[in-house]
Amino acid sequence: MVELRGVSYRAGGALILDDVSVRFEPGQLNVVLGPNGAGKSTLLRLATGLVRPTSGEVRYDGEPVARLEPEPLARRRAVLSQHVELAFALPVADVVLMGRYPHYGRTPHPRDREIVSSALELVGMAHKRDQAYTTLSGGERQKVQLARVLAQIWSDDSREARYLFLDEPTNGLDVHYQLHILQVARGLMSPECTIVAVLHDLNVAFEYGTHFVLLENGRIAIEARTSAEIPANVIERVFRVRARRVRSADHAEEYWRFDL
Numbered sequence: 001m002v003e004l005r006g007v008s009y010r011a012g013g014a015l016i017l018d019d020v021s022v023r024f025e026p027g028q029l030n031v032v033l034g035p036n037g038a039g040k041s042t043l044l045r046l047a048t049g050l051v052r053p054t055s056g057e058v059r060y061d062g063e064p065v066a067r068l069e070p071e072p073l074a075r076r077r078a079v080l081s082q083h084v085e086l087a088f089a090l091p092v093a094d095v096v097l098m099g100r101y102p103h104y105g106r107t108p109h110p111r112d113r114e115i116v117s118s119a120l121e122l123v124g125m126a127h128k129r130d131q132a133y134t135t136l137s138g139g140e141r142q143k144v145q146l147a148r149v150l151a152q153i154w155s156d157d158s159r160e161a162r163y164l165f166l167d168e169p170t171n172g173l174d175v176h177y178q179l180h181i182l183q184v185a186r187g188l189m190s191p192e193c194t195i196v197a198v199l200h201d202l203n204v205a206f207e208y209g210t211h212f213v214l215l216e217n218g219r220i221a222i223e224a225r226t227s228a229e230i231p232a233n234v235i236e237r238v239f240r241v242r243a244r245r246v247r248s249a250d251h252a253e254e255y256w257r258f259d260l
Contacts, residue, residue, distance in 0.1 A: 001025050002047055002163060002194050007056035009042055016042045018218045019056070024211070026161070026194040029186055031205045033198075034215035035239055040198045041167060043215065047196060048079050048165050061161055074102035077163040078149035082171045084141075089132040092144050096120060099152035115154045119147040123184055139177030142169060146181060150188075159192060166197035170204065182208040202239070206256060214238055227256060 002024040009017040017039045024030040024047070034040050045051040046058055049065035058065045065073070078099070086095065093116055100112040120126040123143045128136065133144060146169065153162040166185065170178035178201070185195060186208055199205040205212070206227035214221040214230070216238045224230045228245070235243040235256070242259045 001061055002196060003059045003062075004043070004047060005057050005059065007043075007046055007053040007058065009039075009046060009051070010054045011042075016218055017046070017053075020218075020220055021056075022213055022220060022223065024194055024196045027189050027191050028195070028211045029182075029189060029209050030194070030196045030211045030213070031199050031209035032196065032213050032215065033202065033205055034221075038215040038238075039218040040215055044079075044165055044167050044196065044198050048077060048163075049073065050079070060163060071102055074152070075155075076153055076161065077165070078152040079165045080146055080149045080167065080169050082168045084145050086133055089134045091130050092125060092133055092136070093117075093120065093129040095133045095144055096147045096151050099148040099150070102152065111156075115151050116147075119151040119154065120144075122150060122187075123147045124180065139173045142173060142177060142181065146184060162193045164188065164193060164195045166195070168198050168200055171200055178204060202235075202256065202258065228254065
């Protein structure tokens with residue numbers, strides 16, 4: 001579990017996050033939502049331990065992140081950003097192998113290479129393991145980067161806690177790649193894996209998420225387990241849209257519809 005306790009963050013005199021307390025539990029696809037400037041990416045950076053809060057603390061399964069040593073933490077916590085640029089035309093498998101750096105010294109072990117193969121298989125990129133990374137499409141590159149962070153926290157001990165953070169991983173991708181990456185993320189849900197994702201598209205987020213945190217001006221507007229639990233007036237206020245629940249054509253389910 002990843003827990004933020006009374007976390008605030010200031011930058012350049014501006015209050016970016018204001019007294020945020022939230023728990024992201026394992027076995028869920030925890031989704032952070034909010035308009036631009038709401039504090040989503042800042043919350044994620046604080047939750048990863050890459051940035052320290054101005055006040056409050058972040059804990060992983062009860063242990064303050066500030067006390068964790070960088071190398072052991074890197075073997076348990078990984079972050080997938082929106083865009084990762086590489087200047088060299090490395091083979092795809094070598095890019096994924098970068099995720100294993102915290103696990104070995106100067107030379108990767110056979111098991112590290114096996115994990116790379118498994119991670120590529122999981123994201124559907126095993127057939128391109130020898131292709132130059134720079135020749136891939138944007139969606140394919142993001143799938144390789146997902147394989148890299150999965151390799152980073154891959155553990156042969158099924159009881160070891162792991163933490164995966166996704167910072168708008170589907171931003172700029174076409175629908176196929178958006179859905180594939182989120183399907184992979186949902187497939188990782190387990191009692192040992194805590195997943196936190198910042199997402200931009202409300203409909204996609206509501207389809208795949210299992211726990212929602214809506215941010216508004218650096219504070220939590222609402223938490224919910226399903227999109228149906230979120231009042232329309234909250235969505236309208238936070239995102240400045242009109243929101244209503246409608247039924248599908250076959251009346252099998254309800255979903256949100258948004259208009260200006």
